[in-house]
Amino acid sequence: MKILQVYRSEPNNDVKTLVQILNRDRESDEFHLNVENPDYDVLISKIFSADKTVCWW
Amino acid sequence: MVLCWTNAASTLYYKGYNKMESLKVYILIANRMCNDGIRSGLGLAVENHYAFPIIMNGEFPSFSTYMSENIAWVKDMEGQVYSCGAPAPDNCVDEEGNKLIAEISLEELGEAMRDADFIIPYGLPKQTNEPPAACAE
Numbered sequence: 179m180k181i182l183q184v185y186r187s188e189p190n191n192d193v194k195t196l197v198q199i200l201n202r203d204r205e206s207d208e209f210h211l212n213v214e215n216p217d218y219d220v221l222i223s224k225i226f227s228a229d230k231t232v233c234w235w
Numbered sequence: 236m237v238l239c240w241t242n243a244a245s246t247l248y249y250k251g252y253n254k255m256e257s258l259k260v261y262i263l264i265a266n267r268m269c270n271d272g273i274r275s276g277l278g279l280a281v282e283n284h285y286a287f288p289i290i291m292n293g294e295f296p297s298f299s300t301y302m303s304e305n306i307a308w309v310k311d312m313e314g315q316v317y318s319c320g321a322p323a324p325d326n327c328v329d330e331e332g333n334k335l336i337a338e339i340s341l342e343e344l345g346e347a348m349r350d351a352d353f354i355i356p357y358g359l360p361k362q363t364n365e366p367p368a369a370c371a372e
Contacts, residue, residue, distance in 0.1 A: 187360060192291065192320075192341060199345030200354075235265060235360035 180205040182228035184221070186235055187212050193234050200232070258352040259285045261344075265360050267294045270302060272357040273316060277305050280312035287314055288357075289344060290336070293321025303327050306335045319344050 181204050183197050200206075207228065209221050225231050260279050264272035269290050276286035286309055295318075298306075306316045307329055316336045318324070323336040339347070348354055 193356075195341050196345045196348065199342065200349060202349075232354045232356070234356045 179230065180207065180228045182206070182224050182231040183208040184231060184233040185210050185212060186233065189234060197232075197234075257283050257285060259350060260287065260353045260355065261348050261351045262286065262288045263291055263354065263356045264288060264358065265291045265356070266358050267292055267296070268358065269296070273302070273305060273309070275357065276314060276316070277309050277312075280309050280314045285314055286312070287317060287347075289317045289319050289339070290321075291319045293318065295324040295326070298324070298327040303329075303335060310335060317344070 181200060183201070183206065185193075185208065189197065207224055209224055210216065211221075258279075260276070262272050262276050269288070272290075273288045276288035279286040288309065306327060309316055317339040318336050319339050320341055321338075323334045323338050325334070327335050329335055
């Protein structure tokens with residue numbers, strides 16, 4: 179199970195806690211959309227290589 | 236697996252899943268405007284999925300009879316509306332006076348979501364400014 183965490187803004191403590199639990203004992207990756215010029219090609223690639231994606235606020 | 240959804244979770248489309256399979260979906264609602272998220276959960280429930288709308292901000296509107304019925308309906312369909320990190324409100328009860336919204340801690344929620352098929356952080360994030368008085372209710 180590979181899980182991808184996508185962040186639309188800087189994660190708060192609640193999100194960090196949930197992500198920590200969700201990622202436990204799993205292969206995980208992340209992508210930040212709250213940066214200047216996010217590389218959407220990389221995002222698409224990561225989504226296709228992950229089994230599950232969560233897009234946080 | 237590829238997935239996409241429109242603004243309403245009830246119009247969730249997916250590939251890689253048998254369409255007859257009941258999915259377990261958690262809808263995380265951080266903003267005080269929680270009704271749409273709960274209604275989306277109800278939409279999934281009537282499509283035979285397990286829906287768990289989670290109100291995460293501890294702020295509850297005055298629940299209309301209509302919304303209370305919606306929340307009871309989610310429960311009848313083997314889903315559950317939760318309040319995470321705050322006591323469930325007293326103004327959302329069934330005909331016997333039992334609270335319709337259950338309480339769940341952040342850690343319990345995280346553990347429960349490990350089994351989820353979909354996790355949908357729904358709508359807007361928690362607002363940082365107080366709403367105008369006209370929108371406070």
